[in-house]
Amino acid sequence: MPGGIILARLRGAYVVLQRPALRVPFRIDLASSDARGWTHVDRVTVFSPATTANMGPGFDCIGMAFEMWNELTVERGDFHVTIEGEGEGAAELPEDSRNLVVTGVEAAFRAVEKELPPLRYTCKNEVPHGRGLGSSSAAIAAGLIAGSALADAKLSIEQIVSLAADLEGHPDNVAPAIYGGCTIGVHDGGQWIINSVPVPDDLSAVVFIPDLLTNTHESRARLPERIPRSDAVYNIGRAALLVSAMHNSRFDLLKQATQDRLHQPLRGQAFPALNRLIEAALSGGAHGAFLSGAGPTVMALTTGKEVTVSYEMAEAARLSQVPGKPAILKPAMRGTYVAETA
Numbered sequence: 001m002p003g004g005i006i007l008a009r010l011r012g013a014y015v016v017l018q019r020p021a022l023r024v025p026f027r028i029d030l031a032s033s034d035a036r037g038w039t040h041v042d043r044v045t046v047f048s049p050a051t052t053a054n055m056g057p058g059f060d061c062i063g064m065a066f067e068m069w070n071e072l073t074v075e076r077g078d079f080h081v082t083i084e085g086e087g088e089g090a091a092e093l094p095e096d097s098r099n100l101v102v103t104g105v106e107a108a109f110r111a112v113e114k115e116l117p118p119l120r121y122t123c124k125n126e127v128p129h130g131r132g133l134g135s136s137s138a139a140i141a142a143g144l145i146a147g148s149a150l151a152d153a154k155l156s157i158e159q160i161v162s163l164a165a166d167l168e169g170h171p172d173n174v175a176p177a178i179y180g181g182c183t184i185g186v187h188d189g190g191q192w193i194i195n196s197v198p199v200p201d202d203l204s205a206v207v208f209i210p211d212l213l214t215n216t217h218e219s220r221a222r223l224p225e226r227i228p229r230s231d232a233v234y235n236i237g238r239a240a241l242l243v244s245a246m247h248n249s250r251f252d253l254l255k256q257a258t259q260d261r262l263h264q265p266l267r268g269q270a271f272p273a274l275n276r277l278i279e280a281a282l283s284g285g286a287h288g289a290f291l292s293g294a295g296p297t298v299m300a301l302t303t304g305k306e307v308t309v310s311y312e313m314a315e316a317a318r319l320s321q322v323p324g325k326p327a328i329l330k331p332a333m334r335g336t337y338v339a340e341t342a
Helices: 100-111 135-151 157-168 174-179 216-221 229-248 251-257 264-270 274-283 306-319
Strands: 006-010 013-017 043-054 058-076 080-083 119-124 182-187 192-197 204-210 288-291 298-302 324-329 337-341
Touching: 043 135, 043 174, 058 100, 058 135, 058 174, 058 229, 058 324, 100 119, 100 135, 100 157, 135 157, 135 174, 135 337, 157 174, 157 192, 174 182, 174 192, 192 229, 204 306, 229 251, 251 288, 264 274, 264 288, 274 288, 274 298, 274 306, 298 306, 306 324
Parallel strands: 013 324, 080 119
Antiparallel strands: 006 013, 043 058, 043 337, 058 119, 058 182, 182 192, 204 298, 204 324, 288 298
């Protein structure tokens, strides 16, 4: 895991500890000009972060990256996909061309019209699969950036985000996965438009990650094609309030700014513990709480009392007979990056 944040177990909860930054022989940020041109690369290692999407009212457009990382190494050689045994999702992810890291690499080569060579993929995952923390976006982002290095594609960060959003169908996870921080993304009919939202320095998040899988496609299929005007106004106002509250560090507004009528009520029908977990987070001292992505993970935004919030959420889950684990995370202000090439 990249330096800066680790999770340690304390009284049944995961809490944030600091550690020295990871030392690697080669590291670049994708946003820098040097990131868009590699000489011949035979092996590349990439880190990509967890993300939350929607953040309550920002359905399909607002998301944020967090310090929980997947590591992908791609090297030239006979095709093989390996999910490390100690990583998240080892028993759940396909070890063949259906894996989204392969999809991302293929998309990068296709974008520059180069033939895909035989490649070997090794994944070490911290982001849990199918829990609402952006595992698919982390895989796509890592694959695209690894593929760009191997293909010497010279793709800009804007091109990579556009490719990723096209693969996902929406930018709320992939944009923060690539840029880091908090982002808003929209499509104007011809292109994806991404902009950043300032993240207060003292903001943290507490998540409760159930031991349940959510099928995002099935979850989206439950949502109606049309909604009442009053619900549209409700969400528009709160999405705007969320951006304003983040920009101005108005944590007192986050309870209202993370409320939703568009997707959470229907998704909550498939996960009855949702409202109980949100209420527990708020009673423990969180500023706001919401379903992370399609769930079932519930996220609470905090500026203190993280261990208390973590305990309250875990206790609410226990009383609701929902197995899982809490974690305390910091926003990741950098997105997917190349850690090493050879």
